[in-house]
Amino acid sequence: MVDALGLGLGIMLTLTVVILHFSKGTAWQPAEDIVDDVLEHRAATVPETDFPEPMSRSIGGGGGGVGAVVSGEAEAEGELEEGEETVDEDDPSSIPDDEADVYEVEFVKEGETIEVKENETLLDAGEDEGWDLPYACREGQCISCGGLITDGHAEEYVEHHTNQMLGEEELSDGYTLTCVAYPVADLTLETGESP
Template structure:
């Protein structure tokens, strides 16, 4: 049958757990978050640079890509010069009704499409519903690289708005960064091909 000692011991343990459950406890409070203070302290030990670099992944690094700043240049532009230069340098600023259209053959996709000169090769492919490779969309990696199979220098067929990864040797072999490549002629391209 039922052992009275076991029943009493079980009831006592249940009662103890219920009492502990409803007691106030030690009222432990978590310690103060010092992560921002620690980051500020670490940042203060690293020397400041003259200007921030967008692709600099280290605290206080500031390395400049080769040729980014001309020798002796102070980095200051005359008033209005930056806006005029930016407007003429960015093909995406060309209005749709003024943009010329070129035929681009996407070899791997097996299709030729018309692409306006104010649209990147990557954007044109995405508008067709193709899953083309890319990462940064800034011309600062080679995830979106493609190979122009029409022969010759890639800049005979496209204009890179920005290009921080491909050198003249790679572009001479026909490689391009599709995320910043605007067409200036008809050509064929194999996407997903990097040097």
């Protein structure tokens, strides 16, 4: 025994809601897309840097920086010609192989001692052995490739070329960046260690 008045009111109320729902102007509208505005705002507030973006092997990068290192003489003359490169005299990698000294480097975690030339980084030498050593930028701008020289002060055993992350305190504790560390003496290294 359904009350006819209640049934009629229920049907009328339902029809009213359905009509209002499908009426023009009452449908849900998505919010305006502001992604581009947010990105432009963020880009305007982030300062520009004069070093290249690090390459991360997690996204398929990982190669060394590509390009020429400009010396003071080349800067005075203007821009380099296409394909022309100048060599940074202070860069240990510019030492010819036949003139490079060789040092014994013990990689503790890998359980091996290998010979490393003074013109090769510790990271490259380890990778030449087939070891999967940690790294990210390969330019001394992060600490992903960090290692610990257990023999003492890092600067007594390696020369850092373009180290931008380790300070004197970390270096004196024996920390090194294997991607820019060239050996200058025999040493013992624990890879995967950072301050």
